[in-house]
Amino acid sequence: MLGLNKKDTSLLIIVALLTLLAPFILNPFPEGSAMAQFNAGYPDLMQRFVIFGIFAIGFNILFGLTGYLSFGHAAFLGVGSYSAVWMFKLLSYNVIPAIALSVVVAGLFSLLIGFVSLRRSGIYFSILTLAFAQMSFALAYSVLSNPKFNLTNGETGLQVYADDPQILQGANAPDLPHLFGLPMRATYTMDVGAWSFDFNAGYYLCAVIMMVVFYLAIRIFRSPFGMMLRAVKSNQQRMNYTGLNSKPYTLAAFVISGMYAGLAGGLMAAMDPLAGAERMQWTASGEVVLMTILGGTGTLIGPVLGAGFIKYFENIFSKINDNVLHSWFAFLPDGLEDAVVFLIHPFIGKGWHLTLGILFMLVVIYLPGGLVEGGQRLLNWFKRKKTGADDAPSGKTEPAE
Amino acid sequence: MAILRVKDVSKRFGGLKALTDVNLSVEENSVHAIIGPNGAGKSTLLNCLVGKLMPDTGSVLFDNNSVLGLEPFQINQMGISRVFQTPEIFGELTVMENMLIPIFAMRDGAFRMHAYETIANEKVVVEQAEAMLEEMNMADKREMHAASLSRGDKRRLEIGMCLSQNPRLLLLDEPTAGMARADTNNTIDLLKQIKEERDITIAIIEHDMHVVFSLAERITVLAQGTPLVEDTPENIRGNPKVREAYLGEAA
Incomplete structure (x- = not known):
């Protein structure tokens, strides 16, 4: 289907089902129950899942295929957000031109940064991208925000004001980001017994876009171009002596992943019409690296899983506080309860980074192929259990799943 | 007709004269070996031919076009393929993908x-790659990762990758270095077979006299960065100057 082989088609269908049914899947616990705080099916968080999924899919095209580790991809995310908000300010709150411009501007910006950074490889490339991203951050935070020329609105962040031109904004159009009149914040809540599920217009826009770009990523992975990118990672010397110029291949991968990042940034602004410089900071660049490695570098679904995993932790784990812990361990004798809560305390709430860090370490050490490798091992283990021990283990991990 | 002409090429590395006025021409459809003791400048000369090094003076003409100042990929596109001392292949890719890449490079x-x-869907390219794997007797290994091949198979694969581009000149840099005798003989047989079946010029840099004398039609002896003699294998074998410079008195 759609020019994909059977395995990729089923992967695409699974991803499509998961994203479309996410409001159900992420809200498995009834409203008001003790477990309800583990529900992740609220619009804000669901949007973040898919937006960061897009960001990570794009990053993986560069890092997973060519092996060039960029530490500056947040710059393209930020540029995308700023472009989208400028579109809101100048044209109208319709998200289509905003998202289109964010992709184009991020593409041009990544062409520039990629052209310079790709003159070096390895650690020097990483440092160059990091330097560029930090310069962009500094530009956005202060330099490009002065009374004479205010492109980014500095610390406050770029937002739409009542006196902005918005030349195409119709009289009846909603006064917030919308898709031809359908506000991004429009949410339909379905109550089924004790459960409640939110269907949000913005989420579904992001979900559809993610499926499209996921499909494009599969096509790139399976194309001759994708094979050349893996050749860049494998042996540049052989590549050059085979009549291939590795530079434009790497640059093309860099620009494509920059455009994915710009798209993610544009969608962020479309969900919430505000762009701040902190989106470009190096921590944001590092986050997408973590997502990709955690999920499985060079695999198709890995980055999406990694993005979901990290965003879930950031939003759900960080909400667990001591009171919640006390209520969980109330069945223990008082002294013991306090001791248990005291032990767990550093790992929850604001300490979620600690938990994430430990998990990341465990994954990198024991599952170098990320969550995808973990899943494959589980699957193999189940298969072997089923067919019995006489079946020899394949020993070979399947790449690019 | 000479397909490759090296004229007055000199190269210095600081105070070291690596090559001094090297003149060399490789006839079309011949097997030309370049031999010489360690430090004679064989590798430097080879690197000047493929665009890795830029000679200080002189010219290198391939089919009457200068290759100096060109990038390795441009020289390859002109019809020169290089086989490395240690096989350079795409280890993380499958054998089939290794074979597809040079064919795509030739086409695109x-x-x-x-x-x-x-x-x-690229049926023509896939068929060409399959035919080449067949020719190299590697069709059964097509889904293996190239890195997990044996040393001899890696060498076969690399030669196959080069041949799949139908190069006019194949450069081999000590193709049997570090190989067991059996693998060396296999490589010699493979190269002989290639020579018989194709219109191809082979230039080979080699240490192993067994390989040189079983393959070469012309031999150039380099010593201290300059060609000592160029002749047929029979005459080289009996040449006292070569014995002294290269094979040693005892040989």
Whole structure:
């Protein structure tokens, strides 16, 4: 289907089902129950899942295929957000031109940064991208925000004001980001017994876009171009002596992943019409690296899983506080309860980074192929259990799943 | 007719004269060996031919076109393929993919943004790659990762990758270095077979006299960065100057 082989088609269908049914899947616990705080099916968080999924899919095209580790991809995310908000300010709150411009501007910006950074490889490339991203951050935070020329609105962040031109904004159009009149914040809540599920217009826009770009990523992975990118990672010397110029291949991968990042940034602004410089900071660049490695570098679904995993932790784990812990361990004798809560305390709430860090370490050490490798091992283990021990283990991990 | 002409090439590394006025011409459809003791400048000369090093003076003509100042990929596109001392292949890719890449490179040039095509649909390229694997007796290994091949198979694969581009000149840099005798003989047989079946010029840099004397039609002896003699294998074998410079008194 759609020019994909059977395995990729089923992967695409699974991803499509998961994203479309996410409001159900992420809200498995009834409203008001003790477990309800583990529900992740609220619009804000669901949007973040898919937006960061897009960001990570794009990053993986560069890092997973060519092996060039960029530490500056947040710059393209930020540029995308700023472009989208400028579109809101100048044209109208319709998200289509905003998202289109964010992709184009991020593409041009990544062409520039990629052209310079790709003159070096390895650690020097990483440092160059990091330097560029930090310069962009500094530009956005202060330099490009002065009374004479205010492109980014500095610390406050770029937002739409009542006196902005918005030349195409119709009289009846909603006064917030919308898709031809359908506000991004429009949410339909379905109550089924004790459960409640939110269907949000913005989420579904992001979900559809993610499926499209996921499909494009599969096509790139399976194309001759994708094979050349893996050749860049494998042996540049052989590549050059085979009549291939590795530079434009790497640059093309860099620009494509920059455009994915710009798209993610544009969608962020479309969900919430505000762009701040902190989106470009190096921590944001590092986050997408973590997502990709955690999920499985060079695999198709890995980055999406990694993005979901990290965003879930950031939003759900960080909400667990001591009171919640006390209520969980109330069945223990008082002294013991306090001791248990005291032990767990550093790992929850604001300490979620600690938990994430430990998990990341465990994954990198024991599952170098990320969550995808973990899943494959589980699957193999189940298969072997089923067919019995006489079946020899394949020993070979399947790449690019 | 000479397909490769090296004229007055000199190269210095600081105070070291690596090459001094090297003149050399490789006849079309011949097997030409370049031999010489360690430090004679064989590798430097080879690197000057493929665009890795730029000679200080002199010229290198391939088919009457200068290759100086060109990038390795441009020289390859002119019809020169190089086999390395340690096999340079795409280890993380499958054997089949290793074979597909040079064929795509020949068809599409140094860069093409074929990001929306599917490899399986490129029937002509896939068939060519399969035929080449067949010729190299590696068809049963097509799904293996190239890194897990044996040393001899890696060498076969690399030679196959080079041949799949139908080069006019094949450069081999000590193709049997570090190989067991059996693998060496296999490589010699393979190269002989290639020579018989194709219109191809082979230039070979080699340490192993067994390989040189079983393959070469012309031999150039380099010593201290300059060609000592150029002649047929029979005459080289009996040449006292060569014995002294290269084979040693005892040989």
